[in-house]
Amino acid sequence: MTYCVALRLDKGLLFMSDTRTNAGVDNISTFRKMFTWSVEGDRVITIMTAGNLATTQAVISLLDERSVIPAERKQTLLAAPTLFQVARLVGDTLKEVIHTQAEEGQSAESTFGATLIVGGQIRGMEPRLFLVYPEGNFIEASDETPFFQAGETKYGRPIILRAFDPxxxxxxxxxxxxxxxDSTLKANLAVGMPLDMHAxxxxxxETGIQRRVxxxxxxxxxxxxxxxxxxxxxxxxxPNFSF
Structure with a gap:
C-alpha cells in the first residue's frame, strides 16, 4: 500500500510520499515513489505513484526514457507546452502500460491499476496539480479541492480537511x-517510513527542497x-458525557 499527498499552496506545491511496498506480511520492501524532472529556468515536474509497483515503475521508466530519445522528444515531460499536456501524457502512458501488461499476462486490467499525482510549473503559467486515474483520465486541483491524496488516504485525510489552509x-x-x-502509519502497517518530500x-x-525523512x-x-x-x-x- 502507499500514501501520497500533494498540497497546492499559495507559495507553491508540497509533495510527500511513503516508500513501503508489500506483497504480504513477510515481503516488505522500500521503493521510491516520488520522481522529479526539471529544466532550470523553464519547468519543474514531480510525479508520485500509488498502486501496482510493476505498473508504476514501467510508467516512470517510459516517461524518463522518452525524454532523452531524440525521435520522441515532441511528446515528453520536458517538451510539453503546458502542465495539462503533461498530465495528458502521463495518463496516456499509464493507460498504455496497463493495457500492455493485461495483454501479456492476466486478463483483468484492474490487477495492474495505479494512480499518479502530477504537479509542477512551466514558465509563463501558474503551478498546477493533477490526479491521474488508471483509465488515463485526470482531474485538476482547484480552490475548492486544493490537495490530492493517493493510496491509503482515509486515516490522514481528516487531519488535512480540518487544518489545511492554502x-x-x-x-x-x-x-x-x-x-x-503519523496517523496513517499508526493505523496501517502497509504504509511505512522513510518518507520523501519535495517543497x-x-x-x-528549479527543484525545491527535497528530503528523505x-x-x-x-x-x-x-x-x-x-x-x-x-x-x-x-x-x-x-465536556463530560453523562447518562
Missing amino acids: AMSFEDAIKLLYVSF YRAGSF PSDDPYFRAISSGWGEALKAAIDKL
Missing part, C-alpha cells in the same frame, strides 16, 4: 503532513509524540 507557510504545511502521515516554491523554476528523524518523532499528547489533552477538555 495560505499557510511551507513549514506549517510540512508539520500538517507529518501529523497526517517547490512558485516561480523558482527516516524513521528516527528527531522532528518527526517530536511531532508524533506531541500530537498524541495534544489529542489526549483535547479529549480531557471536552
Whole structure:
C-alpha cells in the first residue's frame, strides 16, 4: 500500500510520499515513489505513484526514457507546452502500460491499476496539480479541492480537511503532513517510513527542497509524540458525557 499527498499552496506545491511496498506480511520492501524532472529556468515536474509497483515503475521508466530519445522528444515531460499536456501524457502512458501488461499476462486490467499525482510549473503559467486515474483520465486541483491524496488516504485525510489552509507557510504545511502521515502509519502497517518530500516554491523554476525523512528523524518523532499528547489533552477538555 502507499500514501501520497500533494498540497497546492499559495507559495507553491508540497509533495510527500511513503516508500513501503508489500506483497504480504513477510515481503516488505522500500521503493521510491516520488520522481522529479526539471529544466532550470523553464519547468519543474514531480510525479508520485500509488498502486501496482510493476505498473508504476514501467510508467516512470517510459516517461524518463522518452525524454532523452531524440525521435520522441515532441511528446515528453520536458517538451510539453503546458502542465495539462503533461498530465495528458502521463495518463496516456499509464493507460498504455496497463493495457500492455493485461495483454501479456492476466486478463483483468484492474490487477495492474495505479494512480499518479502530477504537479509542477512551466514558465509563463501558474503551478498546477493533477490526479491521474488508471483509465488515463485526470482531474485538476482547484480552490475548492486544493490537495490530492493517493493510496491509503482515509486515516490522514481528516487531519488535512480540518487544518489545511492554502495560505499557510511551507513549514506549517510540512508539520500538517507529518501529523497526517503519523496517523496513517499508526493505523496501517502497509504504509511505512522513510518518507520523501519535495517543497517547490512558485516561480523558482528549479527543484525545491527535497528530503528523505527516516524513521528516527528527531522532528518527526517530536511531532508524533506531541500530537498524541495534544489529542489526549483535547479529549480531557471536552465536556463530560453523562447518562
